[in-house]
Amino acid sequence: MGKDIITNNQEINNLFQKVVDLITQARKRVATTVNIAEVYTKFHIGQYIVEYEQKGEIRAEYGKTVLKELSKRLTDRLGDGWGYSTLKNIKQFYLVYAKRLNTVEPIENSKLRLQNEERKYDQDLVQDKKDKHCLAFSEESFTLSWSHYLILMRITDPMARRFYEIECRQQDWSVRQLSRQVASSLYERLALSRNKDEVMRLAQEGQTLEKPSDIIKNPITLEFLGLKPDAVYSETKLENAIISKMQQFLLELGKGFLFEARQKRFTFDEQHFYVDLVFYNRLLQCYVLIDLKIERLTHQDLGQMQMYVNYYDRHVKQDFEKPTIGILLCKEKNDALVELTLPKDANIYASAYQLYLPNKALLQAKVKEWIEEFEEKPMVAKSNTISTGIYVIRRRQLIDLIESCAEEDRHDFVTDILIRYKNLKKIYGYKIKDYWSNISTVDAYYRTNMDFLKPEVRNYFFKQHPDVYSKVSDLPPAKYNPGAVVKNSLVASGSIINGTVENSILFKKTFVGNNCVIKNSIILNDVYLGDNTYIENCIVESRDTIRANTRHVGENGVKVVVEKNERYAL
Numbered sequence: 001m002g003k004d005i006i007t008n009n010q011e012i013n014n015l016f017q018k019v020v021d022l023i024t025q026a027r028k029r030v031a032t033t034v035n036i037a038e039v040y041t042k043f044h045i046g047q048y049i050v051e052y053e054q055k056g057e058i059r060a061e062y063g064k065t066v067l068k069e070l071s072k073r074l075t076d077r078l079g080d081g082w083g084y085s086t087l088k089n090i091k092q093f094y095l096v097y098a099k100r101l102n103t104v105e106p107i108e109n110s111k112l113r114l115q116n117e118e119r120k121y122d123q124d125l126v127q128d129k130k131d132k133h134c135l136a137f138s139e140e141s142f143t144l145s146w147s148h149y150l151i152l153m154r155i156t157d158p159m160a161r162r163f164y165e166i167e168c169r170q171q172d173w174s175v176r177q178l179s180r181q182v183a184s185s186l187y188e189r190l191a192l193s194r195n196k197d198e199v200m201r202l203a204q205e206g207q208t209l210e211k212p213s214d215i216i217k218n219p220i221t222l223e224f225l226g227l228k229p230d231a232v233y234s235e236t237k238l239e240n241a242i243i244s245k246m247q248q249f250l251l252e253l254g255k256g257f258l259f260e261a262r263q264k265r266f267t268f269d270e271q272h273f274y275v276d277l278v279f280y281n282r283l284l285q286c287y288v289l290i291d292l293k294i295e296r297l298t299h300q301d302l303g304q305m306q307m308y309v310n311y312y313d314r315h316v317k318q319d320f321e322k323p324t325i326g327i328l329l330c331k332e333k334n335d336a337l338v339e340l341t342l343p344k345d346a347n348i349y350a351s352a353y354q355l356y357l358p359n360k361a362l363l364q365a366k367v368k369e370w371i372e373e374f375e376e377k378p379m380v381a382k383s384n385t386i387s388t389g390i391y392v393i394r395r396r397q398l399i400d401l402i403e404s405c406a407e408e409d410r411h412d413f414v415t416d417i418l419i420r421y422k423n424l425k426k427i428y429g430y431k432i433k434d435y436w437s438n439i440s441t442v443d444a445y446y447r448t449n450m451d452f453l454k455p456e457v458r459n460y461f462f463k464q465h466p467d468v469y470s471k472v473s474d475l476p477p478a479k480y481n482p483g484a485v486v487k488n489s490l491v492a493s494g495s496i497i498n499g500t501v502e503n504s505i506l507f508k509k510t511f512v513g514n515n516c517v518i519k520n521s522i523i524l525n526d527v528y529l530g531d532n533t534y535i536e537n538c539i540v541e542s543r544d545t546i547r548a549n550t551r552h553v554g555e556n557g558v559k560v561v562v563e564k565n566e567r568y569a570l
Contacts, residue, residue, distance in 0.1 A: 035145040042146060046094025049087065067091070089150060096153040096161075097142075144168055147175045151182060159202070160187040166206035170255075177251060183357055184221040184252075192218060209255055209283040212325045212347050217254070219352040220329060224248040229355045235292050239263075239276055242292075256283035266311055275308055286322035287312050293330035297350055301328055302341045305348050329353050391418070434460055446539060446558045449505050449522050453488055475508055483514075499529075513548065528567050535561070 049070070053063050067087045074082035142149070148168055155161040164187065168178055190202060209215060225241040227233055242249050243262055250257050257279050264275040277290040289308050293301055305326040312324040326348040333350040342348055393401075401417050410416035435457060437448040451457045475494035480486065484497040491497065492508040499516030506512075506523045513531040521538045529535070530548030537554030538561050540546065545565040552561045 036142060038146050039142040039144070039149060042090045043094055043097065043142065045087075046090045046092075047098070049091045050094055050098075063091075089153075093149055093153050097149075145175070148173075148178055151175065151178055155182065157187075163187045163202050163206060170206055180224075180251075184223070185357075186217070189217040189219065189221075207255060209281070212284065212286075212323075213349065215254055215281065215284070215288070215325070216327070216349050216351055217252075219354045220252060221357060222249075222252070222353050222355055223357050224252075225355065227355050233294065235276070235294050238292050238294060242277070253279070256281045257288070258282060260287075266315070268311060273308070273311075281325075284322055284325075285320070287317065287324045288327065289324060290327045290329055293328060295330070296332040297328060297330040297334055297337065299337060299341045301330070302338060302348065302350075306342065306346065309346075309348060323347050325349070327351060442539065442560060443558055446522060450503075450520070452490060452505065453503055458490075484512075507542075 049066070053066055068084055071082055071084045071087050074087075144152075144165070152161050152165055152168075155164065164178065164182060167173065167181070167186075173181065187202065190207060207214070222242075224245055225238075227238070227241055239262065246259055250259065258281070260278040260280055261275075262277055264278040265272055266275075267273070275289050276292045279288040279290065280286070281288050289305070289312065291301070291305055291308070305328055309324045309326040317324060324347060328348070328350045330350060330352060333352045335350070338348075338350050401421070405411065405416045435451075437444065437451065439445050439448055452461070475492075477493055478491045478495040478497065481496065481498045483499075485500040485502075486497060487502045489501045489504045489506065491501065491506045492510070494509040495506050495511070497506075497512045498514045499512045499518070501512065501518045502520070504518045504521045504523065506518075507525045507527075509526040510523045511528045512518065513529050513533065515532045516529050517534050517536075518529070519536040521535045521540065523529070523535070523540045524542040524544075526543045527540050528545045529540075530546055530550065532549045533546050534551045534553070535546070536552075537557075538552050538559045540552075540561045541563075544561065544563045545567040546552070546561070546563050547565055550563075552559060
């Protein structure tokens with residue numbers, strides 16, 4: 001009897017729970033402090049190793065020998081746990097994170113650092129769970145376990161590594177959960193569902209939920225369900241598998257999701273309807289309805305989900321809550337069909353699911369393909385990608401930008417327009433990786449133009465990669481009069497050829513007189529070459545008029561010809 005009374009006493013139960021929570025928090029605090037101490041210790045060990053190696057021979061064999069000798073001595077003195085592979089990981093850990101940290105503190109300051117981390121952790125404990133996602137993350141601090149960093153440091157993309165590090169801290173991921181999210185390419189899947197600015201935020205703040213589209217991943221990876229991709233299964237079987245693995249499914253969905261019901265029934269006009277899965281997102285403060293489709297998405301599926309969402313918005317949602325979100329989880333989706341079927345402001349999204357881990361290399365390539373970053377005239381180059389400095393801007397917009405700068409006494413196009421407005425104006429570019437030439441001298445300009453006479457370069461730009469065109473005026477096609485001879489040359493529109501052109505480039509509106517010979521030269525816009533002129537290894541300036549019977553030859557390099565004669569004079 002006494003035992004039953006104690007067990008059922010609510011006050012005793014409350015006391016028990018408080019004690020359990022306190023002990024759990026204390027254990028977690030101790031474990032966290034120990035983990036932080038271990039990580040900082042190994043970081044500084046890596047620092048010592050790298051500094052020692054830099055004083056010796058810069059050879060891989062030398063570094064390997066150092067680590068083996070150090071491993072042997074540490075094992076003899078301290079016991080197991082200091083093998084060659086461990087020291088190699090420690091060295092790599094320092095090399096990866098030393099690049100990110102602004103300063104590297106001496107070992108003597110580690111105690112102070114640990115005390116700060118301990119106080120910081122105390123502050124985190126008193127935070128309400130609903131505010132956990134808002135915690136600031138210090139760039140200079142290590143807050144995860146060594147096992148976490150063993151996974152993180154192998155992520156080559158700094159932005160992706162930073163994202164996973166933030167998410168680990170904010171969502172308290174275990175090592176197993178981190179490993180799964182990295183393997184499922186969470187960062188890449190989120191990146192492909194966002195614009196460029198939002199991708200930058202992923203690396204700075206982690207996954208933020210501010211609007212309905214923020215919860216979408218494409219694809220959603222359900223490898224943990226254990227269903228075979230090539231097996232036949234029903235929507236019911238898929239639903240049952242999700243319910244049995246709800247914890248993993250919630251992790252895949254992301255932040256703030258609470259499960260409410262499966263096959264949620266509502267009745268309208270004496271008909272019963274069933275929503276496959278109903279969730280509530282506490283961060284967005286809205287219902288999230290998920291309908292499962294094992295086949296290709298159809299417009300009927302979209303219409304049905306629109307009806308589900310409308311019902312929840314009108315009959316279930318409370319005034320303080322945000323509009324309901326509908327997600328169609330399907331085997332194959334069609335973005336064009338979704339856009340055509342639904343109104344522009346619809347809170348309905350289609351996301352494909354797959355029963356296997358995605359091809360990480362392919363996803364990384366896709367992200368890199370469309371999110372390629374460049375900075376105009378950077379102080380420190382972050383990659384070998386550079387800007388050509390060629391920009392196409394609408395005339396009216398350019399005038400507005402220049403006038404705004406002039407009013408503020410700003411006069412530098414790069415600094416005051418490109419860099420200043422880079423986060424406000426969308427800048428799109430064509431990435432060309434097969435050919436690049438730095439035109440910094442007259443000779444470089446000449447060589448670059450001559451490159452276009454090479455079949456491989458010409459074919460690439462004009463046939464394989466015909467994406468960029470520039471046409472500012474309509475001119476008649478080039479005219480070749482009787483007696484004209486043209487070999488391995490590019491002749492622009494509006495030109496008239498009477499003489500011989502070999503291995504040369506003629507810009508628009510070039511006139512070549514009778515018996516003229518042009519070899520290995522560049523003739524710029526609107527040039528008039530009189531009869532019997534000879535041009536070789538030259539660049540003829542725009543709008544020049546070269547008198548008849550004139551000879552120009554570049555003897556020791558390229559010759560720049562500037563002849564501003566009166567045109568058509570006898």
